[in-house]
Amino acid sequence: MAPIIASPDAFAQSTEYAEVLNRLTHTIPELRQAGYVVQSLSYLDLERKKRCDNCNTRCTRDTTQPLSKANSIPSPGTKYSDRQLQPQPRKDSEKEKTPAEETLRCKFHPGKYVKKKWTCCGNPGSAKPCGGATEHKARIYGPRELEGRWQFHQTPGLSTQPERCAAVAIDCEMGTAFDGESELIRLSMVDYFSGAILIDKLVFPSVKIQHYNTRWSGVTALQMDKAYRRGQCIMGMGAARREVLEFVGPGTIVVGHGAQNDFSSLRWIHHRVIDSYLIENAIAKKEAQAEADELAAKLATATGPESSTSAESIKAPPAQQKAGMSLKALIKRRCGRDIQTKGKNGHDSLEDAVAARDLVHFHVMALLEDAVTM
Ligand SMILES: [Zn+2]
Ligand SMILES: [Zn+2]
Incomplete structure (x- = not known):
């Protein structure tokens, strides 16, 4: 420069x-x-830096927040964003949800990304997740990895x-x-x-x-x-x-x-x-x-x-x-x-x-x- x-x-x-x-x-x-x-x-601050092995969002479960609409399967056409995967406080109007809608906290493509397509659903990389799991799965971190990367x-x-x-x-x-x-x-x-x-x-x-x-x-x-x-x-x-x-x-x-x-x-x-x-x-x-x-x-x-x-x-x-x-x-x-x-x-x-x-x-x-x- x-x-x-x-x-x-x-x-x-x-x-x-x-x-x-x-x-x-x-x-x-x-x-x-x-x-x-x-x-x-x-x-605890360091634990909160952990990301999910499947969907890459921060995955420490905030037990003070109930499962919400933001964590249910998005309907077709819903814009998929990282923010939507964060636990959100539930509004009263969202109380009546079927269990199926509330089970998937972690959403991802279970397949592999090959030749610019997901093998699970055949969709391109930017497509919203076709599968999921009830809970996030934290990546495995080395003994000092979180401390080394995040401590101030x-x-x-x-x-x-x-x-x-x-x-x-x-x-x-x-x-x-x-x-x-x-x-x-x-x-x-x-x-x-x-x-x-x-x-x-x-x-x-x-x-x-x-x-x-x-x-x-x-x-x-x-x-x-x-x-x-x-x-x-x-x-x-x-x-x-x-x-x-x-x-x-x-x-x-x-x-x-x-x-x-x-x-x-x-x-x-x-x-x-x-x-x-x-x-x-x-x-x-x-x-x-x-x-x-x-x-x-x-x-x-x-x-x-x-x-x-x-x-x-x-x-x-x-x-x-x-x-x-x-x-x-x-x-x-x-x-x-x-x-x-x-x-x-x-x-x-x-x-x-x-x-x-x-x-x-x-x-x-x-x-x-x-x-x-x-
Ligand atoms: Zn897929
Ligand atoms: Zn996840």
Whole structure:
């Protein structure tokens, strides 16, 4: 991939700047709420990662949920999706079901897939399952397989290692593993203050890969193959996390945009995070509420207190309705810069890490100048 230079301008590391940056870090409940993993997975969490040998859905039976319509045989023409195979709460109208309709929790083709057809029913690969079983059958996992693949690791506490960065910005690209899980394939990290590139490497997947999601990740199988043969890859997500921890200590602030998936792909728990998406989302919510309040006030003045239109009924629209919460839209709006312009080549995690950093810098400066109240 073509190396790009991180923003040429380094940010001045003043006490005031550091204070504002510190203020922008999220609390652990905020991070959890946004989908970050904030503590090691329990034995049960790991068990829930198991997939069915027959139908490949997550197969830990949730005994609190009754069997439902979603688990019965779909009628012809029903669109078959993974979601439909998840246990769903039963509605009252679905109580009267014959046992036959409720017996198949696991649906699959019992035959083999040969020459683009299922031997059981002769249908093409995308056809909905023609058979099933009452229960899922968990794949056989090796003694440490679940732990090795899924366990999260917290940034180690104080060590004798040399000093780490005060702040970094990170972004990852992910492919799809053989079983449909997301798998880390590229890691980029820059020093927040100097803008220096700390890591920008392809990560050779720890498991077999189904596809590299090239359209989004920008990573091709050929690139991976080349980098592997030249010894330029980081070998697996564990090694990737260890490389990150060469630069990141418990006090380091890690910046990213919607970075919960990046942390997950590294199986990494870190408690000092600034997520530019969360900052922007909070601002968008405030702005939407302010607009709604203003509109309500206008209505109240125009129609008088006896009006049937209740000013209190005007609610702020959800922040997401405010278009353009993507990194691309935000960096254009805040910094006037175009990113992700390479069309079919997808994202560039280095470019995105730099963009998240610049977005946070914008908000720090705005707070310093008191231009934005948060
Ligand atoms: Zn079949
Ligand atoms: Zn199954």
